[in-house]
Amino acid sequence: xxxxxxxxxxxxxxxxxxxxxxxxxxxxxxxxxxxxxxxxxxxxxxxxxxxxxxxxxxxxxxxxxxxxxxxxxxxxxxxxxxxxxxxxxxxxxxxxxxxxxxxxxxxxxxxxxxxxxxxxxxxxxxxxxxxxxxxxxxxxxxxxxxxxxxxxxxxxxxxxxxxxxxxxxxxxxxxxxxxxxxxxxxxxxxxxxxxxxxxxxxxxxxxxxxxxxxxxxxxxxxxxxxxxxxxxxxxxxxxxxxxxxxxxxxxxxxxxxxxxxxxxxxxxxxxxxxxxxxx
Amino acid sequence: xxxxxxxxxxxxxxxxxxxxxxxxxxxxxxxxxxxxxxxxxxxxxxxxxxxxxxxxxxxxxxxxxxxxxxxxxxxxxxxxxxxxxxxxxxxxxxxxxxxxxxxxxxxxxxxxxxxxxxxxxxxxxxxxxxxxxxxxxxxxxxxxxxxxxxxxxxxxxxxxxxxxxxxxxxxxxxxxxxxxx
Numbered sequence: 001x002x003x004x005x006x007x008x009x010x011x012x013x014x015x016x017x018x019x020x021x022x023x024x025x026x027x028x029x030x031x032x033x034x035x036x037x038x039x040x041x042x043x044x045x046x047x048x049x050x051x052x053x054x055x056x057x058x059x060x061x062x063x064x065x066x067x068x069x070x071x072x073x074x075x076x077x078x079x080x081x082x083x084x085x086x087x088x089x090x091x092x093x094x095x096x097x098x099x100x101x102x103x104x105x106x107x108x109x110x111x112x113x114x115x116x117x118x119x120x121x122x123x124x125x126x127x128x129x130x131x132x133x134x135x136x137x138x139x140x141x142x143x144x145x146x147x148x149x150x151x152x153x154x155x156x157x158x159x160x161x162x163x164x165x166x167x168x169x170x171x172x173x174x175x176x177x178x179x180x181x182x183x184x185x186x187x188x189x190x191x192x193x194x195x196x197x198x199x200x201x202x203x204x205x206x207x208x209x210x211x212x213x214x215x216x217x218x219x220x221x222x223x224x225x226x227x228x229x230x231x232x233x234x235x236x237x238x239x240x241x242x243x244x245x246x247x248x249x250x251x252x253x254x255x256x257x258x259x260x261x262x263x264x265x266x267x268x269x270x271x272x273x274x275x276x277x278x279x
Numbered sequence: 280x281x282x283x284x285x286x287x288x289x290x291x292x293x294x295x296x297x298x299x300x301x302x303x304x305x306x307x308x309x310x311x312x313x314x315x316x317x318x319x320x321x322x323x324x325x326x327x328x329x330x331x332x333x334x335x336x337x338x339x340x341x342x343x344x345x346x347x348x349x350x351x352x353x354x355x356x357x358x359x360x361x362x363x364x365x366x367x368x369x370x371x372x373x374x375x376x377x378x379x380x381x382x383x384x385x386x387x388x389x390x391x392x393x394x395x396x397x398x399x400x401x402x403x404x405x406x407x408x409x410x411x412x413x414x415x416x417x418x419x420x421x422x423x424x425x426x427x428x429x430x431x432x433x434x435x436x437x438x439x440x441x442x443x444x445x446x447x448x449x450x451x452x453x454x455x456x457x458x459x460x
Contacts, residue, residue: 036371038371038372038375038395039395039396040397041395041396042396042397082397082398084396084397084398088396118394118396121394122394122395122396124382124448124449125378125379125382125394125395126375126378127448128378128445128446128448129371129374129375129378130374131445131446132374132377132381132445133369133371133374135437136368136369136374136436136437138351139351139437139438140354140366140368140436141351141352141354142339142348142349142350142354142438143348143353143354143357144346144347145293145296145347145348
């Protein structure tokens, strides 16, 4: 049977003999519907309800066997069983083996405790979900004032006779607009126009000559933000190397660069370039 | 302003407003000439009188304000009139995720997945698209997962004033322990 006949969502299965005790099968033309489970906890709750047992005292042995039989049935039908169902199957097996072993003194509590907690938490969610479901049934029929504007995105049923070339063209433009909005042009990254080493050299020479460089004023005179960034990096690099000292008397005032303790020659400037490239 | 014209003013505001209106906003529109309490009282009176009569408009309190809505029995005619085939239903999975977010917000997707025992990311996406839940920052734990909260649309859709007005699921499940004992 071709695989693509299966759909996700409510699972439609071809007619295969399945133990009717395990699955409630609803005949539906040539195929049957398996109750759709929203995950392994949903399936477990279903089994607990079906067997009319207490959630606080789950008969792990029989529930585990039923769970596995159901999973096997799904697999026999060539249905892909999601990983979480298998994970729960493994957990149930582990619990089953624990329940079969005689209890030792050292063991604490019921091995089923965590499973019970999870089931209770999930059942609370189910209850709330069913309340929301009931509310939704009524509330969806209530219209607020001026609602029509909000239905812009709603799929409209069009009669084929009403579709003309104009509408087709308009629709095409709408789609392309949406596409353009969802795919903004990429940000262009241009190669750097300034070189940190050049700027280091420039600042270093300025400090060597004048002994002092008002950094903020120097930066404010550069109209190109890219150059400003490179200058700041160069200044920081010089301070890090000890070739310059930065001084600021009070916060937000002018930052003065002065001669540092270390002398830089061409060689060490080029070395920082290599270090920079390695970083 | 006498009572009748106050109710008329309220009708005018509610007719033209988009979304729910608070009594405070109407009071502000009268330059505080009429207090919030008097307006709240007038709206309640209006709501009660509209409820009594067989009318196509109702006043409803949700998401912290008042708004005009239609009674549900006219849905079929309204859909036919406006040419809207049908509205999408919420799936069981969507309702579960919505219930978890409403009850435990702010909550992360891994937490939702844990409670449901199954992956819920596609469902969360749908609910985000339908603006029933929204992103509300990130949780400061490893991986910085997104936090989810319900929206004003959620409150309006379910006719709630606050998300806390949803019943406590603890009260909904009949105590099974007592029956076993």
